[in-house]
Amino acid sequence: MDIQFYQNGVFLLIILFFYLFSVLDGFDFGIGMMLPFAKGKEDSGRLVSHIAPFWDGNEVWLVIGAGFIVGAFPAVMGLVLGNLYLPFLLLIVGLILRAMALEYSYHDLARQRFWHLVAACGSYLVTILGLFFVGTIVQGMPFEGKGVLSTRPGDYISTFPILFSMAGLMVVIWHGMTYALNQDPVESRQKGAAKFWWVLVGSILVLLVAWILCLPQTMGRPLSMAGAGFCLAGVIGGRWSLSRKGWPFRFSCLIITGLWMLIGTSLYPLVLPAYHHPEWSLAIASAAAPLSTLKLLFVLGWVLVPIIIAYSYFMYRVFRKGN
């Protein structure tokens, strides 16, 4: 096997980690963001009980992804976070608020409403900022030379990341709604989802149009066409299956799968594209760590991911009827 095989294999693993994080922790954030709109204490308590045993294990994929980025592409994290430092810290604060608030919402029952609102704030912060980061990376960073990024905050605000963040936010809320529907298929939730579905339709259309207009070069590839197709199929399937237990959530997973296919194909073969100046882009091949580390991460990832998925699946079986 040549070095390129391992570079691509580890790149794919990192995409896989963030994909798993979006699909799994995504519904936790979606539920978190629904909390302010829950009908009374009982409803919000039920919503949290759907995710209580899972959110912590789901968040692990983010930490694994972070470790792999430092190991496999050592310069990348410094470039991105060193230049978007305050948004990054705000995102971390969001993760912290979400974690603490979920725990205390079932520990400190006297202030449950307060903790639910804190969990919601944390979930919004993480989702909006996290998607903004992904959108920024997909569109390209404002490089001013090889390995040098602009230090003007204004250069980091542009149309695509903002649209990506807003549309993605709606997808994550939809993901949470369909997950709640899966756990608790009551009529009021179905009605709510049926109304929100129109927001989802608008968001996905805006997102795909923005992708075509802002990043036309990515749309010609078969994988990205398939990704866009998955998004549309997931949206339509979600509405069609709204009254069938389990299916809206599966179709929602399909939307997120499609989005990550689009993200992956937009990036490849780059790991950090440069906006306006393609020649300064950081390619997978040039940013990757030496072969010894890549081999280690490659084996580690492809062997252990199925094992983690297996025991996580066991956990979902144990708690499949709520807790």
Next chain:
Amino acid sequence: MTELLISRMQFGVSIGIHYLFPITTLGLTLFIVIFETLYLAKREDQCRAISTFLVKLLSLIFVAGVATGLLMPFSFGANWARFSTYAGAVLGAIISVEAITAFALESVFIAILLFGREKVSPRVYWISAVLVFVGAHLSGFWIVAANSWLQTPAGYVIAGGRVELANLSQAIFNHSTLIRFAHVVTAAWLVGALLTAGIAAFYLARARHEAFAKRLLSMALPIALVAALAQPVLGHFHIMEVLENNPEKDAAYEGIFKSVNGAPLLLFGIPDAENQVIHFAVGAPYVLSLLESGELMGHVKGLEEYPPESWPPVNVIFTTFHLMIMLGVVMIGVAALGVFLMWRKKLYTVRWYLMLLPWLIPLPYFANELGWIGAEIGRQPWIIYGVMRTSVASTITLPLWQLTLSFVGILLVYTAIAVLTFVSVKKLVQKGP
């Protein structure tokens, strides 16, 4: 320079507060596994009640550990970009191994402990407790391995201006990993033992939950004694390793400025690095030479043998090192007295001792922190000993105002988490099992 200092302070504060939670997790999971095993073997309901109560404590501690730990892997990139770019191939590899083999295991199976008592069989519950214990300790192992690689780097080559992993097992099992892991784990068990002993004594002194508390205290004190007695032994082997691999750090720990034959083991003193002297030094003559070379008149190298620009900050690390040892001696005394009272069957009647124990819960936490401050400040001026200096490791693009804002923010958020956790644990203990 100010930028570097703020990044160091932020890392120190965040990891210093974070560290309180994982060591408590290690200590608590030890006791949870012990009592779950007893419950599984003997079906003793008291053991199940104790484990259930400790799991409630663990849930508060664990979430605080997760919340404060999320920043850590990202901060290598955000605040230490030149360091992670240079050494990511080794350091990032080890933290990836940590996340994927250990953190995942404990984070998933802790759900069974917290929510699954009625959903799984006692055997599966026991297996989950063991897996959380293993995951937590494995996680500790990888983190200590990563840090030890910074202290005694091995298994790497430098190629193309950056570190390249040459031999994974040498990098992981570098010269200091195993001894430091043993030192850290037993110190964490000491935390768990004195925490549970303090809680049990709190109940006994107030004549509450007496059967529960007696069972817990009679388990905690012997473990506390073993863990406390292990510290000077493991500490000695660790310091011998430091002497071999980081000699100037060892000289600073022991407060030896001038090379000498027949060096005393200093027990107390006020260090003064500027004048190269330890004021009010109280020491045991010849003992340091004896410990380090096996001979009373053995030669001990002083700091004067090394260029001053590679000295660690002597005053800080001499002081933290000796305070840690003093606390260790106090804890041995406390645990030994408890075990003695147990042996004479007087433990539950000596009220002052029971009243004292809860106040001693902070001691192992202080000792742990002091030990780490010594280890990390003692590595200075290096971020990777002998390979990369801390002064060239930080991110250069971060402006001072952003760093200041983030430091203040992190300080506030982390302090709030620590206070909230402390108050909630205290409330839970007062409420009782």
